[in-house]
Amino acid sequence: MEASAIDKVQLEGEGHEFLVFRLGAEEYGIDILSVQEIRGYEGVTRIANAPSFIKGVTNLRGVIVPIVDLRLKFALGNADYTAQTVVIVLNIGHRVVGVVVDGVSDVLALTGEQIKPAPEFGSTLSTHYLMGLGSLDDRMLILVDIEKLMSSEEMALIDKAA
Amino acid sequence: MSIDITEFYQTFFEEAEELLSDMEQQLLQIDPSDPDGEQLNAIFRAAHSIKGGAGTFGFTVLQETTHLFENLLDKARHRELTLDPTIIDIFLETKDMLSDQLNAYRQQTEPDSAAYERICNTLKALAEEKGHGSGAVSESSAQTSASGAAESSAMIIRIAGVAADNATSLAEEMALFGTVLEQQHANDVLTVRLETATGEEDIRAVLCFVVDDDQITFELVAAASADNGVETSVDEWPAEVEEWPAEEEMVQKAPEAEKVTPVEPVSVAAPAEPARAAAPAAKKAERAAASSENASLRVSIEKIDQIINLVGELVITQSMLEQGTSDFDPVIHGNLLSGMNQLQRNARDLQEAVMSIRMMPMDVVFNRFPRLVRDLAGKLGKQVEFETVGKSTELDKGLIERIVDPLTHLVRNSLDHGIETPDRRLAAGKPAAGKLTLSASHQGGNILIEISDDGAGLNRDRILSKARENGLAVSDAMSDDDVWQLIFAPGFSTAEHVTDLSGRGVGMDVVKRNIAQMGGHVEILSRTGQGTTTRIVLPLTLAILDGMSVRVGGEVYILPLGAIKESMQVRPEDISTVTGNDRVLHVRGEYLPLVELYRVFDIPDAKQDVTKGIVMIVQSEGRSFALQVDQLIGQHQVVVKNLETNYRRVPGISAATILGDGSVALILDIPALSRAPQDREGSHAGHHRSAAALH
Numbered sequence: 001m002e003a004s005a006i007d008k009v010q011l012e013g014e015g016h017e018f019l020v021f022r023l024g025a026e027e028y029g030i031d032i033l034s035v036q037e038i039r040g041y042e043g044v045t046r047i048a049n050a051p052s053f054i055k056g057v058t059n060l061r062g063v064i065v066p067i068v069d070l071r072l073k074f075a076l077g078n079a080d081y082t083a084q085t086v087v088i089v090l091n092i093g094h095r096v097v098g099v100v101v102d103g104v105s106d107v108l109a110l111t112g113e114q115i116k117p118a119p120e121f122g123s124t125l126s127t128h129y130l131m132g133l134g135s136l137d138d139r140m141l142i143l144v145d146i147e148k149l150m151s152s153e154e155m156a157l158i159d160k161a162a
Numbered sequence: 163m164s165i166d167i168t169e170f171y172q173t174f175f176e177e178a179e180e181l182l183s184d185m186e187q188q189l190l191q192i193d194p195s196d197p198d199g200e201q202l203n204a205i206f207r208a209a210h211s212i213k214g215g216a217g218t219f220g221f222t223v224l225q226e227t228t229h230l231f232e233n234l235l236d237k238a239r240h241r242e243l244t245l246d247p248t249i250i251d252i253f254l255e256t257k258d259m260l261s262d263q264l265n266a267y268r269q270q271t272e273p274d275s276a277a278y279e280r281i282c283n284t285l286k287a288l289a290e291e292k293g294h295g296s297g298a299v300s301e302s303s304a305q306t307s308a309s310g311a312a313e314s315s316a317m318i319i320r321i322a323g324v325a326a327d328n329a330t331s332l333a334e335e336m337a338l339f340g341t342v343l344e345q346q347h348a349n350d351v352l353t354v355r356l357e358t359a360t361g362e363e364d365i366r367a368v369l370c371f372v373v374d375d376d377q378i379t380f381e382l383v384a385a386a387s388a389d390n391g392v393e394t395s396v397d398e399w400p401a402e403v404e405e406w407p408a409e410e411e412m413v414q415k416a417p418e419a420e421k422v423t424p425v426e427p428v429s430v431a432a433p434a435e436p437a438r439a440a441a442p443a444a445k446k447a448e449r450a451a452a453s454s455e456n457a458s459l460r461v462s463i464e465k466i467d468q469i470i471n472l473v474g475e476l477v478i479t480q481s482m483l484e485q486g487t488s489d490f491d492p493v494i495h496g497n498l499l500s501g502m503n504q505l506q507r508n509a510r511d512l513q514e515a516v517m518s519i520r521m522m523p524m525d526v527v528f529n530r531f532p533r534l535v536r537d538l539a540g541k542l543g544k545q546v547e548f549e550t551v552g553k554s555t556e557l558d559k560g561l562i563e564r565i566v567d568p569l570t571h572l573v574r575n576s577l578d579h580g581i582e583t584p585d586r587r588l589a590a591g592k593p594a595a596g597k598l599t600l601s602a603s604h605q606g607g608n609i610l611i612e613i614s615d616d617g618a619g620l621n622r623d624r625i626l627s628k629a630r631e632n633g634l635a636v637s638d639a640m641s642d643d644d645v646w647q648l649i650f651a652p653g654f655s656t657a658e659h660v661t662d663l664s665g666r667g668v669g670m671d672v673v674k675r676n677i678a679q680m681g682g683h684v685e686i687l688s689r690t691g692q693g694t695t696t697r698i699v700l701p702l703t704l705a706i707l708d709g710m711s712v713r714v715g716g717e718v719y720i721l722p723l724g725a726i727k728e729s730m731q732v733r734p735e736d737i738s739t740v741t742g743n744d745r746v747l748h749v750r751g752e753y754l755p756l757v758e759l760y761r762v763f764d765i766p767d768a769k770q771d772v773t774k775g776i777v778m779i780v781q782s783e784g785r786s787f788a789l790q791v792d793q794l795i796g797q798h799q800v801v802v803k804n805l806e807t808n809y810r811r812v813p814g815i816s817a818a819t820i821l822g823d824g825s826v827a828l829i830l831d832i833p834a835l836s837r838a839p840q841d842r843e844g845s846h847a848g849h850h851r852s853a854a855a856l857h
Contacts, residue, residue, distance in 0.1 A: 043824060043825045043826070045717070045818075045825060045826040045827065045828065046717060047809075047812055047815075047828070048762070048763030048764055048765070048812070048814065048815075049763065049764060049812075049813065049814075050812070056826075057805070057809060057818060057826050058826060059820045059824055059825065059826050061475070062471060062474065062475040062478070062803075062820065063803075063807070063808065064803045064804075064805055064807065064808060064809070064818045064820075064826055065808050066808055066809040095807070095808045096808045097808060156810070157809060157810060158809075158810055159806070159810040159811055
C-alpha cells in the first residue's frame with residue numbers, strides 16, 4: 001500500500017531526492033538514499049526502561065531492528081498504531097533503524113535553490129539536525145539530516161562509548 | 163609487468179605465520195643432545211620458505227634474518243653445529259623476532275632495526291663460534307650455500323595451467339634464477355630449461371606464491387646425472403630437444419654462484435585448469451601425502467557467520483511452518499506433515515553441521531603454552547613438567563580467541579605462585595619438578611578447561627588476612643570455597659613479591675569477568691600443600707543458547723537454561739521483607755534475594771503477587787537469587803542475536819532472539835540481574851538510573 005503512495009516520483013532537475021513523510025500536519029523530507037524500505041508496523045517487542053519514543057525492537061528478516069516513533073519524539077500527531085501505520089526502515093552507517101511516521105507521501109527531487117537555510121528556533125528539533133527547509137509550490141518540507149539525528153545522543157539509539 | 167603484488171601479501175603472511183608456529187613446535191620438541199634429523203629438516207624448510215617469500219616481496223629485514231637463521235639450521239642438520247639448550251633458546255628467540263618482523267610488515271611498517279641488528283649479531287656470533295666457516299658471508303654466496311646442494315645445474319621446470327600471455331613473464335622471472343636455455347609454451351604448459359645455481363626448493367618457494375605447488379614439476383638435468391636426466395627428459399620433451407646444446411657446454415657456461423634477486427610474483431591464471439604435467443616425482447608424492455593431512459580450506463569468518471545466520475533463519479522459518487501446520491488433519495495432510503518432520507530433522511542437522519564449522523580444537527590454544535611454561539619456568543628457576551590433555555576438544559572460534567588471555571594468566575599464576583622452587587618442593591617431600599596440567603573436556607553442553615598444579619595450593623590464612631586488609635567482609639568460619647572466591651575480588655593479590663609475571667592483583671577479577679562475559683564461570687579447588695585446580699566452565703558456543711522462555715505480563719523473556727537451578731511456587735510465609743522494600747525468599751534454610759522481573763523491567767500488566775506467579779532460582783557468579791515471573795512457557799534452543807548491532811546495550815538484557823512466531827524475545831542477563839537488588843532503590847527512576855544500577 002505504501003508503494004502506491006510513492007508513484008508520483010519527480011525526477012526533474014539536479015539535486016537531492018527526498019522521501020517525504022508526515023508527522024501530524026507537518027511534512028518532513030529525508031535523503032532517499034538512507035531509506036532501505038517502507039513497511040507496516042507490527043510485532044514490536046518493548047524494551048524495558050528505554051525512552052518512550054523507542055517502541056522496542058522488531059524482527060526484520062532475522063535482523064533485530066529498533067523502532068523509534070518520531071511522532072512521540074517530536075510530540076506530533078497521534079501515536080496510535082493501526083494497520084495503516086508506516087515504518088520507514090533506514091540504513092544509516094551500517095545500522096538499521098525503523099522510524100514510525102504518520103504516512104509517507106512522496107519522493108521529491110529538490111534543487112539547490114529550492115532548499116532554504118533553516119532559521120533558528122526552539123529546541124524540540126535542533127537546527128543542528130536540519131539540512132534546511134525545502135519549498136515546493138506552496139508546500140514546505142522540513143529537511144532532516146536523519147543520519148545525524150539518529151546517531152545523536154538524545155535518540156539514545158547508540159551506546160555513548162560506541 | 164604490472165601485477166598487484168599486495169594481493170599475495172596476505173597469503174604470504176598467513177603461510178609464514180603457520181610456518182613459524184610449526185617451527186616453534188619443532189624447536190620445543192627437539193632434544194638438543196640427540197636431535198632428530200627430520201625435525202631439523204622441518205625447521206630448516208620452514209625458515210627457508212619464509213626466506214623465499216620474504217625475498218619475493220622485498221621484506222629485506224625478514225629475509226636477512228631468516229637467511230642467517232637458515233645458515234645455522236643448515237649447519238645443525240649437517241651436524242656441523244652441535245646443539246645445546248642455549249642454542250635452542252637463541253633459535254626460539256629468533257623465531258619470536260621473525261614473528262615480530264612479520265607483524266611489522268603486516269602493518270606496513272619497517273621492523274625494529276635495533277632488534278634486528280641484535281638478533282643478527284647473536285646469530286652471526288653463534289655461527290662464528292660454533293660453526294666452521296662463515297655465517298656472515300656475502301649475500302650471494304650465502305644464498306648459494308643456503309640452498310643446500312648448490313652446484314650449478316640445469317633443470318627442466320614445467321608449469322602447467324599457464325595462459326599464453328603469462329608464459330613470457332613467467333619465463334622472465336625464471337631468468338632471474340639463472341640462464342634460461344630454452345623455453346617453450348604449448349597446451350598451457352610452460353616448459354623452461356634453466357641453468358641455475360638455485361635449488362629446486364628455492365625456485366619452488368618463490369613460485370609457490372604465484373602458482374600452485376602441484377602445477378610445477380622439476381627435473382634435474384645436472385651434469386653428474388646427465389645420462390639419467392637426459393633420458394627421462396627426452397621421453398617427455400618435444401622434438402626440439404635434439405637441438406639443445408650438449409650438457410657439457412651448459413655446465414661450462416654456468417655462472418659462478420648466480421646472484422638471486424628478489425623476484426616479483428607473476429600473475430598466472432591460477433588453478434583454472436587441472437595440472438597437465440604428469441609424472442610426479444617421488445618427492446612430490448611425498449609432499450602430496452603430507453599436504454593431504456591438513457586438507458583444509460581457508461574461509462573468512464564473515465562468510466561462515468552469514469551461513470550460520472541463514473541457517474538460523476531457516477530453523478526459525480521451519481518452526482513457524484510447524485506451528486502453522488500443527489492443527490492440520492493428519493489424515494488429509496499426511497504427506498505435508500511427514501514432509502514437515504523431515505524438514506525439521508534436516509534443518510536441525512544442518513544447523514548442527516554449520517555450527518561445527520566454527521568449532522576449533524583446543525589445540526590452537528594449548529599449543530602456545532609449552533613455550534610460555536618453558537620460558538617462565540626458566541626465569542623463575544623452577545622445574546615444571548607440562549602436560550596437556552584433551553587437545554582435540556572443540557570450542558567455538560570466538561571463545562577460543564577470548565580464552566587465551568585468561569588461560570595465560572592462570573597458567574602464569576600457577577607457575578609463579580603455585581609451583582614451588584625445587585628445594586622447597588624437595589623439602590616438602592615432593593619431586594623437584596612440579597606438574598602443571600592443562601586439560602579440556604566436554605561436560606554436557608559445556609566445555610571444561612582445567613589448569614591444575616601440584617604446588618603449594620592457596621593459603622587460606624593469607625587470603626583471609628589480605629581480605630581484611632582490603633576491607634572485605636570475611637570471617638574465619640567461611641568455607642574454603644568462599645575463601646577461594648575472595649581472590650577474584652578486584653585488587654587482590656597474596657603474592658609476597660610483585661614480580662613482572664603476576665602479583666599485581668589486577669588479574670583474577672579480570673579473568674573472572676572475561677569468563678563471565680563468555681557465558682562461563684570459574685571455580686577454584688585447592689588444598690594447601692597439594693596444589694590448586696582452576697576450573698573454567700564455558701558454553702560450547704555463543705551463537706546458540708539453551709533457554710527457558712518465561713512470560714511476564716504480556717512479554718516473553720528467555721533465561722539461559724544453565725543459570726536455572728529450579729523453579730517453584732512460593733507460599734506467602736516464605737517471603738520476608740528487608741528494610742520494607744527488598745524481599746527475600748526462604749528456601750530450605752537459605753534466604754535468597756527476590757528479584758521481581760516486572761519491577762526491574764517495569765512491566766505493567768504482570769502478576770504482582772509472588773505467590774500467584776512462579777519463582778525461578780537462578781545462579782550466577784556463585785550467587786543465587788530468586789527471579790519472579792508469571793509463567794513458564796517452555797524450553798527452546800534459541801539463536802542468539804546481538805542487540806547492539808543496531809541498537810545499544812540494554813541493562814539486564816544480554817541479547818535478543820527470534821521466536822518461532824517471528825517475534826523478538828529478549829534474553830536475560832542473569833549476572834546483571836543478580837546485581838540489581840542491591841541498588842534498586844528508586845528502580846522506577848527510569849532509563850539512566852537503572853543503567854547505572856545494572857552496570
